[in-house]
Amino acid sequence: MSKAKQELIPLNGDESVAYAVRQCDVDVVVAYPITPQTIIVERFSEYVHNGEVDTEFVCAESEHSALTCCLTAALVGARTFTATCGPGLALMHEMLGVTAGYRAPVVMAVSNRALSAPINIHCDHSDTMAERDSGWIQIYVESAQEAYDSTIQAFKIAEDPDVLLPTIVAFDGFVISHMLEGVYVLTDEAVKSFIGERRFPLVMNHEGRAVQFKLDPENPITIGALDLYDYYFEHKRQQEEAAVKALEVIRRVHEEYAKLSGRRYGNGLVEPYRLEDADIAIVCLGSTVGAVRTVVNELRLKGIKAGLLKVRTFRPFPAQDVAEALKGVKAVAVMDRGCSFGGRGGPVFHEVRSAFYDLDERPRVVNYIYGLGGRDTPPLLIRKVYDDLNEIVKTGRVKELVQFLGLRE
Amino acid sequence: MSFTWKFTAREIAEKPELLAPGHRMCSGCGAAIVHRLVLKAVRGPTIVTHPTGCVEVTTAIYPYTSWRVPWVHTAFETAAANAAGIEAAFKALRRRGRLKYDHVDVMAFAGDGGTYDIGIQALSGALERGHDFLYVLYDNEAYMNTGIQRSGGTPLGAWTTTTPAGTKIPGKPEPRKPIEDIVVAHGVPYVATASPAHWMDLVVKARKGLEAKGPAFLHVIAPCPRGWRYESSKTIELSRLAVETCVFPLWECVDGEHKLSAPSKAIALKPDLKKPVVEYLKAQGRFSHLFTPEFERVIDEIQRVVDKRWYLLLKKCSV
Numbered sequence: 001m002s003k004a005k006q007e008l009i010p011l012n013g014d015e016s017v018a019y020a021v022r023q024c025d026v027d028v029v030v031a032y033p034i035t036p037q038t039i040i041v042e043r044f045s046e047y048v049h050n051g052e053v054d055t056e057f058v059c060a061e062s063e064h065s066a067l068t069c070c071l072t073a074a075l076v077g078a079r080t081f082t083a084t085c086g087p088g089l090a091l092m093h094e095m096l097g098v099t100a101g102y103r104a105p106v107v108m109a110v111s112n113r114a115l116s117a118p119i120n121i122h123c124d125h126s127d128t129m130a131e132r133d134s135g136w137i138q139i140y141v142e143s144a145q146e147a148y149d150s151t152i153q154a155f156k157i158a159e160d161p162d163v164l165l166p167t168i169v170a171f172d173g174f175v176i177s178h179m180l181e182g183v184y185v186l187t188d189e190a191v192k193s194f195i196g197e198r199r200f201p202l203v204m205n206h207e208g209r210a211v212q213f214k215l216d217p218e219n220p221i222t223i224g225a226l227d228l229y230d231y232y233f234e235h236k237r238q239q240e241e242a243a244v245k246a247l248e249v250i251r252r253v254h255e256e257y258a259k260l261s262g263r264r265y266g267n268g269l270v271e272p273y274r275l276e277d278a279d280i281a282i283v284c285l286g287s288t289v290g291a292v293r294t295v296v297n298e299l300r301l302k303g304i305k306a307g308l309l310k311v312r313t314f315r316p317f318p319a320q321d322v323a324e325a326l327k328g329v330k331a332v333a334v335m336d337r338g339c340s341f342g343g344r345g346g347p348v349f350h351e352v353r354s355a356f357y358d359l360d361e362r363p364r365v366v367n368y369i370y371g372l373g374g375r376d377t378p379p380l381l382i383r384k385v386y387d388d389l390n391e392i393v394k395t396g397r398v399k400e401l402v403q404f405l406g407l408r409e
Numbered sequence: 410m411s412f413t414w415k416f417t418a419r420e421i422a423e424k425p426e427l428l429a430p431g432h433r434m435c436s437g438c439g440a441a442i443v444h445r446l447v448l449k450a451v452r453g454p455t456i457v458t459h460p461t462g463c464v465e466v467t468t469a470i471y472p473y474t475s476w477r478v479p480w481v482h483t484a485f486e487t488a489a490a491n492a493a494g495i496e497a498a499f500k501a502l503r504r505r506g507r508l509k510y511d512h513v514d515v516m517a518f519a520g521d522g523g524t525y526d527i528g529i530q531a532l533s534g535a536l537e538r539g540h541d542f543l544y545v546l547y548d549n550e551a552y553m554n555t556g557i558q559r560s561g562g563t564p565l566g567a568w569t570t571t572t573p574a575g576t577k578i579p580g581k582p583e584p585r586k587p588i589e590d591i592v593v594a595h596g597v598p599y600v601a602t603a604s605p606a607h608w609m610d611l612v613v614k615a616r617k618g619l620e621a622k623g624p625a626f627l628h629v630i631a632p633c634p635r636g637w638r639y640e641s642s643k644t645i646e647l648s649r650l651a652v653e654t655c656v657f658p659l660w661e662c663v664d665g666e667h668k669l670s671a672p673s674k675a676i677a678l679k680p681d682l683k684k685p686v687v688e689y690l691k692a693q694g695r696f697s698h699l700f701t702p703e704f705e706r707v708i709d710e711i712q713r714v715v716d717k718r719w720y721l722l723l724k725k726c727s728v
Contacts (some may be wrong), residue, residue, distance in 0.1 A: 027501040030494065056501035058493065061534030068487045068531070069494030072458065075481055077507070078498035098483050206474050215479035215495070217454030217513060224482035225469035 004190045004260050011183040013176035014039030016144040017083065017109045017169070019183075020151035022047050023191035027078035030058040030069040034088040035121045036173040037111040041083065063088035067095040067106070074104040075223055077214040079155065079198055082106065085173055086113030089127045093134070099166045100135025100239065102223055103213075105158035105198075106166040108136075109151060111177035112286065112337075114373045122374020123173040125286065128314075129338040129347045135239055137167040137246055138315040140285040141265075144181040147171045149263055152191055156253045161201045163246045165239075172287040174374065186261060194260055243316045250313050269318035271310040272325040274300060278307030280389035281326060283352050284335035285311045288370075288377055292335075295382040306386050311348065319355040326356075331364045331389040335405070337371045345369075345402045364392050370405035381406050414452075414616050421449050421612060425477070427457075432475040433467040437641025439631030439648065440464055440547045442605045444518065447545050447627070450615035451478075455514040458491040460484065460523035463554040464547070486527040488519035489535035492542040514619050515542040520631075521562030522552045525588050536595040536624045543618040543625045546588065549633035557636040561586040564656075565714055566707040567695045569636070574698030579707055584714045592626045593662050599625035601661040606649035607672050610659060614670075617661075630657045638694020647692060653682070654689045655719040660726065667725040677728045683719075686712045 011019060018040045021029065033041045041059075048057040056078075060066035063084050070080040084092060089110055099106050110128050114120040128138055137157060141147045150169045158167040171177060186194075200212035203221065211219035227235060247269060254268025265271050271289075274296055275281060282292050289310045299306040309325050311318075326332055334353070336346020343350070349367035356362040368385055371377045385405065392398055427448040434441040440463055448457075456479045459465045465482045468475040483491050496515045502508040519528055524546045532544065551569045552558040559569040565584040568574045572581040593600050599621035603611040611629065618625030630651050634641040651657035652672050659670035669677055676682045687708055690696040699707045 027505060027507070028494070028497050030497065054501075054504055056497045056504070058497050058538065060490070060493075061530060061537070064486070065490035065493070065531045065534055068483055068490035069497060071483060072481060072491045072494030073498035073501075076456070076495050076498035076502070078501055080498075094484055095487075102483075206472070215456050215481060217456065217479055217510065220477060220479045222469050222474035222476050222480045224465075224480075225471040225474060226466045227471040231471050 004186050006184045006186055006261070008182050008184050010180050011144055011148070012039065012178050012180050013144040013147045013171050014111060014178070015043050016148035016183050017151050018043035018047070019185060020148045020191070021081050022053055023186070023188050024081070024152060024155050024195055025079060025192050026055050026081050028056045028058070028070065028073040028080045029082065030060050030066045030073070030080070031082050032060050032063045032066045032084065032088060034063070034085055036113060036177040037083050037085045037088070037109070039177065040109060063091045064095060067092045067099060070106045071095060071099045071102065071104050074106050075102060075215050077198060077200065077216070080106050081108070083109040085111045086127045087116055089131060090115060093131065096131055096134040096136060101235070103164040103239070103242070104166060105164055107151065107154045107158055108166065108168050109147070110168050110170045111173040112170055113173040120373040121173070123175055123337070124372045124374065125170070125338040126372070128168060128170045131168070132315060132347055135165065135243070136315065137165050137250070137313070138170060139167065139313055140170045140311065141176070142287050142289040142310065144176055144179065145183050145263070146265060147176060148183050148185065149257060149261060152194065153253050153257050155195050157246065157250050159198055160249045161199055163242055163249050164201070165242055165246060170286070175287040184261070184263070190260065194257065247313070247316050247318055265312050266310065267321065269313040270321045270325055271312055273308040273310065275307035275309060275325055275329065277305055279305040279330045279393055280386055281307040281309055281329045282333050282335060282382070282385060283309045283311060283322070283326070283348065285314060285348065286337060288335060288337070291377065291379055292382055295379050295386065299386055304386065304390070314348070317351050319351070322352055322355045323359060326363060329363050331366070331392040333366050333368055333385045333389055335368045335370055335385070339369050339372065364398055366392070366398055366400070367402045368405040369402065375406050377406055412617055412620065414613070424449050427451060427477045428468065429475040429477055433470070434464070435635060435641065437634040437644045439549060439605060439633060439644050440520070442644065443545070443547045443611070443629045443631050446605060446608050446611050447516070447518070447615040450612050450619060451514065452616065452619055453512065453514065454510045455516060456481070456495050457516045457518065458482065458488060458495065459517070460486065460488040460519045460528055462520045462523055463549070464518060464520070466554060485523055487531055488517040488523050488528050489532040489544060492517040492544065493535040493538065493540045496540045496542050516545065517542060518545045518547060520553070521546065521548045521550055521560045525561035525586050533595065536592060536597050539623050541623055543615070543627065545615070545627045545629060547629055547631040549631045549636060550585070551636050553633050553636045562588065565711050566699050568698060569695070579698055579704040589626070589628045593665070596665065597624040597626060598622060598664055599661070602628045602657065602659050604630050604648045604652050604657060604659060606645050606652060607659060610670055610672070614661065636695070638697070639692060643692065647689070650684070650689045650692065653684045654686045654715065655683055656686060656689055656715055658719060658722055660722065667722070669726045669728065677723055677726070686715050
């Protein structure tokens with residue numbers, strides 16, 4: 001399958017991320033443990049204490065400080081990594097915006113966990129969806145294998161001089177983080193040479209000299225000045241440009257990695273499944289994609305033209321790819337594992353529905369909120385969604401725009 | 410801890426100013442003097458970091474900066490975490506052959522808001538983990554940047570906009586948090602207090618803090634003409650009175666052992682030199698409401714608090 005030498009080893013999602021980080025030539029890892037991300041921090045501690053890495057590893061006293069340390073370490077020129085989820089990500093929130101605003105290419109793994117309250121340690125996407133507008137790239141994966149592959153890609157994407165944006169690799173808490181899987185891993189050398197060393201674009205310092213964009217005593221620059229109404233807006237516009245450019249970089253890095261590993265996840269932005277002739281389709285992200293794929297296969301055997309679109313990159317949002325992939329589909333159900341309270345549907349629904357607005361031919365698009373707080377979503381429920389879509393195609397009518405899937409009512 | 414750095418006043422004066430003139434700190438600002446003096450102790454490649462606060466907003470307003478050293482600000486509660494991340498990065502880069510310097514000093518400056526209150530968690534974490542950095546607390550005893558609101562460092566009885574001199578409650582009801590004792594309790598190698606009135610002592614202590622292996626903490630009193638309500642020409646006078654009244658005694662704690670610094674030691678040896686706190690209080694508008702028959706009891710209470718802390722300090726210093 002692949003060009004590079006690979007080994008199949010048993011790893012859960014957390015371990016696969018820790019394994020990738022070990023290989024990514026990371027200078028500084030700072031983290032604070034939180035269920036279900038904990039195993040990442042534990043495994044990495046073992047690498048450090050057994051001398052398998054010479055990374056500087058800091059057990060911070062909070063997630064807020066963990067990200068802050070990663071941020072300033074990155075500004076000094078270090079390659080940095082952290083991991084968190086749920087309430088830990090919420091505590092980081094302030095620094096997420098600062099990290100993106102300072103264009104620091106920190107990579108973070110998030111093992112998705114529900115936000116409090118009520119407190120709940122299990123999976124939903126309310127944590128990362130709440131950071132939708134924080135300026136970070138967000139990649140959602142469906143397996144430990146993809147978590148491994150995407151963590152490696154994340155460093156290369158984040159550090160690309162056209163991008164320089166921090167990047168989250170999100171994977172479902174417990175469902176992926178704790179599930180043991182056979183994971184193909186590349187050699188340490190292959191990963192190291194794939195990512196390469198950090199590159200620093202030149203910026204103009206206050207003395208009018210072009211210097212590398214990092215804190216260096218020989219070439220002093222000021223990072224974090226007060227930026228008022230005369231410049232703030234332009235800086236934010238630059239950040240938006242970088243986010244848009246990231247679409248192409250994510251696609252390119254994914255392609256380069258596919259050549260190395262033989263593994264491909266659509267085009268890196270979206271991954272269509274049996275959509276070519278589909279009448280009905282589900283759009284979702286994360287581990288649920290696997291269950292939906294199974295149901296699609298079942299339905300296809302019965303002659304039902306069902307398809308699936310996995311959204312892998314949620315920020316920046318690949319609206320064109322989504323619209324293109326779903327062309328010709330008559331009814332689409334978007335599944336959201338998070339709720340935008342009072343917002344008429346979840347965050348993925350809003351993006352997908354909006355992607356169709358300017359097209360002449362638009363499918364009917366409905367929304368299912370599912371799996372909050374780790375509620376299981378068995379194939380039975382997914383079949384129900386496709387049944388509903390068939391009904392919409394048949395009657396031409398949408399009974400309910402937003403429904404709750406698997407809820408006791 | 411062996412310390413050999415010697416300097417003359419002339420040498421200090423001739424060292425480059427790392428904080429360029431043209432910044433927007435107020436005239437008479439204690440923090441500005443403190444920064445200028447501490448930066449005279451720099452010994453080589455250095456990175457400076459600040460939390461959000463007076464000095465941050467007055468020294469770096471895009472596209473201008475007063476910083477001739479690499480400088481970074483991230484948020485309000487992050488001074489120590491900023492420093493920890495920078496230090497961790499240098500350690501890693503050096504170990505991994507990616508650093509062109511033998512050593513880079515890391516200095517965090519923060520006010521009382523960023524230290525006593527919102528930043529204490531990050532500070533405590535960084536001290537416990539033993540990052541090698543110097544943390545300078547420039548203490549103007551209230552949130553001056555947002556317009557004089559109380560902090561955990563605001564002294565008993567002081568007027569601020571959130572502890573007004575009311576008819577029922579005369580200023581701040583609580584004494585300040587003993588932040589320097591909290592830092593000492595972390596077991597760090599070097600903790601000291603300093604006053605810009607004793608500038609030589611301040612510069613030496615900053616240098617000792619840089620040379621200490623591990624976290625060092627320098628607590629410097631930084632009078633604020635706007636917030637303390639006094640003439641901007643009186644900053645050094647007040648900095649000296651704070652020491653003479655034992656409101657702000659000068660000492661060092663090296664590897665857990667306290668030692669009085671010369672100006673305070675003189676008072677310890679000759680207690681007659683100790684001035685009553687009223688002299689310090691009457692020089693500041695923020696205490697003026699206490700000079701009324703109704704509230705003068707607070708002045709006695711302030712004197713009691715100062716005496717008690719001075720007594721405990723003398724015991725710690727085995728005087």
